[in-house]
Amino acid sequence: MDTLPSINKNICDKCKVNKSTILIRQAKFCTNCFKINYTNKFKSNLSKSSSPVIDARADIMAAISGGANSISLLDLISDFQIPKTSSHQKYNSLSIGHIDESTLFPSSDENSIMNIIKKYPFKSVTRKLEEVFESNKYNTFFKTHKRTGNDVTFSKAETEDLKSPSELLLSFFESITSPSTKDYMLTQIKNFLILDMAKELKCQVVATGDTSTSIANKTILNIVEGRGYSLPFDIGAESSQDPEVWILRPLRTSTKKEVAFYNHVSGLESCVVPSFSTKASGSDNSLISLGHLTETFLSGLDSEFPATVSTVASTVSKIKINDEIKESDPSCLLCFSKISKHASRYKNEVSVGFRDDSESIQNHADLTSIQTQLCYACLANVENLVPNTVLPGFVSQTSTST
Amino acid sequence: MKVTVEFSGGMELLFGGVAEESIEIPSEFDGKPACVRNLIFWLRENKLKEKDDLFIQGNTIRPGILVLINDTDWELEDGPNYSLQESDVVTFISTLHGG
Numbered sequence: 269m270d271t272l273p274s275i276n277k278n279i280c281d282k283c284k285v286n287k288s289t290i291l292i293r294q295a296k297f298c299t300n301c302f303k304i305n306y307t308n309k310f311k312s313n314l315s316k317s318s319s320p321v322i323d324a325r326a327d328i329m330a331a332i333s334g335g336a337n338s339i340s341l342l343d344l345i346s347d348f349q350i351p352k353t354s355s356h357q358k359y360n361s362l363s364i365g366h367i368d369e370s371t372l373f374p375s376s377d378e379n380s381i382m383n384i385i386k387k388y389p390f391k392s393v394t395r396k397l398e399e400v401f402e403s404n405k406y407n408t409f410f411k412t413h414k415r416t417g418n419d420v421t422f423s424k425a426e427t428e429d430l431k432s433p434s435e436l437l438l439s440f441f442e443s444i445t446s447p448s449t450k451d452y453m454l455t456q457i458k459n460f461l462i463l464d465m466a467k468e469l470k471c472q473v474v475a476t477g478d479t480s481t482s483i484a485n486k487t488i489l490n491i492v493e494g495r496g497y498s499l500p501f502d503i504g505a506e507s508s509q510d511p512e513v514w515i516l517r518p519l520r521t522s523t524k525k526e527v528a529f530y531n532h533v534s535g536l537e538s539c540v541v542p543s544f545s546t547k548a549s550g551s552d553n554s555l556i557s558l559g560h561l562t563e564t565f566l567s568g569l570d571s572e573f574p575a576t577v578s579t580v581a582s583t584v585s586k587i588k589i590n591d592e593i594k595e596s597d598p599s600c601l602l603c604f605s606k607i608s609k610h611a612s613r614y615k616n617e618v619s620v621g622f623r624d625d626s627e628s629i630q631n632h633a634d635l636t637s638i639q640t641q642l643c644y645a646c647l648a649n650v651e652n653l654v655p656n657t658v659l660p661g662f663v664s665q666t667s668t669s670t
Numbered sequence: 671m672k673v674t675v676e677f678s679g680g681m682e683l684l685f686g687g688v689a690e691e692s693i694e695i696p697s698e699f700d701g702k703p704a705c706v707r708n709l710i711f712w713l714r715e716n717k718l719k720e721k722d723d724l725f726i727q728g729n730t731i732r733p734g735i736l737v738l739i740n741d742t743d744w745e746l747e748d749g750p751n752y753s754l755q756e757s758d759v760v761t762f763i764s765t766l767h768g769g
Contacts, residue, residue, distance in 0.1 A: 278746055289742040296746060336679055336765075481765065524765035528679055528736050529743070532763060540680045543767060547683060547720055563767055567734035568727075 290529050293574055299533050306522060306530050310344045313518040314358060314475070326514075328359040329471035331462045332366050334381030337477030339538040340527045341519055345475060346388055359473070364392035365465035367458055371398050371434050372441060373542040380539050393469060395461045397454075398433035401440070406661025413635060414655045420647060421635040425658045436658050447557040449652040450544045452493065452645070456603050460662050463604075466513045478503070478517040480581035481524040481566075487584045489562045494645040498605035500589045509605060511595075520585070523577055600643035601663050602650070611644035671697040671704060671756055675713065679764040681735065684720045691717075695754075706739065707750035709760060734766040 280288045280298035282305070288296035297305060330345050332338040342364065349362045364385055370376045385392050399405065409430065410422035430436065444450045466474045478486075486503045495502060501509040509515070519527065531538060540546075548555035570576040597606045642650060653659075676690045685691075699708040710731055718725055725732060730750050737744040738761040739752055754760075 287742075288746055291743050291745045299741075482767070485767075524734075525736055528763045528765050529738075532678070532738065532761065533741065538679070540683060545767070546680070547724060559767070563734070567766065571733035 289533075290526075292523070292526060293578060302526075303530065303533070306526055307344060307347075309521045310518050311348070313521060314345070314348070314516065325358075325360050326472040327361045327363070327470060328473040328475055328516075329363045329365045329466045329469050331465075331474055331476045332364050332381075332385060333477070333541045334366070334377075334384060334539040335477070335541040336531055336538040337479055337482070337519060337524070337527050339384065339536050340531055341475060341477040342385075342388060343531075343534065343536055345518070346390070349390070361471075362390050363469045363471055364388065364390050365462060365469065365474070366392060366394045367461050368394050368396045369541070371396060371437055372454075373546075375542050375546075377539050380537075384537060384539070391469070393465050395465055397457060397461070398437040400457055400460065400660035400662055401430075401433040401436035401658070402661065403427050403430055403433075406664065408664045409661055410636070410638075410659045410664045412650065412653045412655050412657045412659065419637040419639045420642070420650060422638050422659070422663075423635050424664075430658065440657060440659070443654045443657040444652055445654065446649075446652040447544055447555055448493070448559065449649045451557045451559045452649045454544070456646075457660055459603070460660070463510050463513050472512070473514045473516055475516045475518055477519055479519045479522055479524050479527055481570075481577050483517070483520055483584065484577045484580035485559070485563050485566055487580055488566065489559050490645075492558055492562070494648055495605075495643070497590065497608045497611070498603070498643065498645075499584070500587045501605055503584055504587070504589075520581065598641065600646050601638060601641050602646040602659075603643060605643055607640070607643045611647065671695055671754060673709065673754055673757065674759045675709075675717075676759065676761040677763075678761070679736075680766070681762045681764045684724055685713075685717050686719045688717075693717075704754045705750065706737070706744060706752045706754065706760065709754060710750065731762075734764065736763040736765055737761070738763070 278288050278296065280286045280301050281296045282301035283298060286298035286300065289299045290297050290302050292302070328345070330338070330342050332342055345362060348358050366381065366385060368376075368378055370378045382394075401409075403409075407427075409425040409427065411425040413421045413423045431439070441450055441453070444453060462474060462476075466472075483503045487499065490496065490499055490502055498509075504517075522530075530536075545555055545557055545560035548560055566577060566580075592608075594606075597609075599605065600607050638650075639647070672692060672694055674690065674692045677685050678689060682689045695704060695709060695712050697704055699705075707730065710726065714722060714726055723732070725735075727733065731737060737749075739747045740759050741761070744750075744752060
């Protein structure tokens, strides 16, 4: 009898036959049972949706960066689309949307990413980050201006003075003083481009590769950044912040460990998607962003208490959209989330502000006050840009002049 | 003792872009059979091209790096105390964003 526990020690908890190869939250799985479990969770998340468009067999775009999460997403989602006559086919069509970040991160291996994407028989669109600075796409551009009285203001950039889109992109990020704001702005530009690509491809649904690990990280990060109001939109199981495009996160119940293991045992090739914090070490403060610190903190906590990530992600999935939020509420110029009517007042109350009425916005006809046109987190982050920084073109598209 | 190490998910950036390498390590460390912890510190001394804290934290691997021994999660194989065997394949996969 004494030998029985040792015999069973490494047997799969599911099939009770094969040797286990992966430990997920104290449960042991063999490779075969793990793959079945991983695929079933994905399938269930892809199907369970409260979106009316999904029931009507919508067109879907998978947002693919080339990293491990999105390659796993692409592999799984393509299984439901190939062959095209399959009864499992969930969507009318599947397209791939990719953002080329090589101008900002020259180490990004675009050729390898494109080679992976080309292996799949789906329509694909690639956008470059610098497209948000193209003057033939946007009529006007805002640039940051020093605080005027109590107002955060933008002025109009003269289009004839503008540099090339690539130079504007690079100087935009160079003019950001905080590594956290760099990450924040990059996220907003990518979110905009993903939605824009989906609209170009006429897709009503976008699937992203957010895992429970990234959702837990984003939850903590967003709260720290002051994005609590828009939390359900940013990390919810599915969200409809943009009325035209529904966001789905079908990997939301799998951890990054599961993604890494699935990709490894399935022989899926992925690329390293560089970020501002790539290779940033703890002793390198100039590169350490809130996002990087949050990830380090949570992964450390999760290694000691293995349910941390899943508990945070599962808790946040229950967060409901605030009853206060109405369709008609104004949206933030930068991140397009709804603006809390208390944001601007709260910002002024907690800020070490100054009141200089002689510098009032009324005295500057060329300036636009964006104090009430940005959400709380964007307002805080915009203040980390040095004056005279040209902003992405989409920021000026929906602004109302003061 | 000959073992193969694999790096992916951004780990290869810490080892000069090498994704797979067959290495020869001592079969004993301090009179005891070589274990994965010995391999990790051997890699730090001999192969790591970036700062230590990107690979090691305390006396083990940095949290967020998945270690597989012959395609099996090292948590099922005694973790850092697993005694290495000839021709073992040890895989390091970073699950941290951007490597």
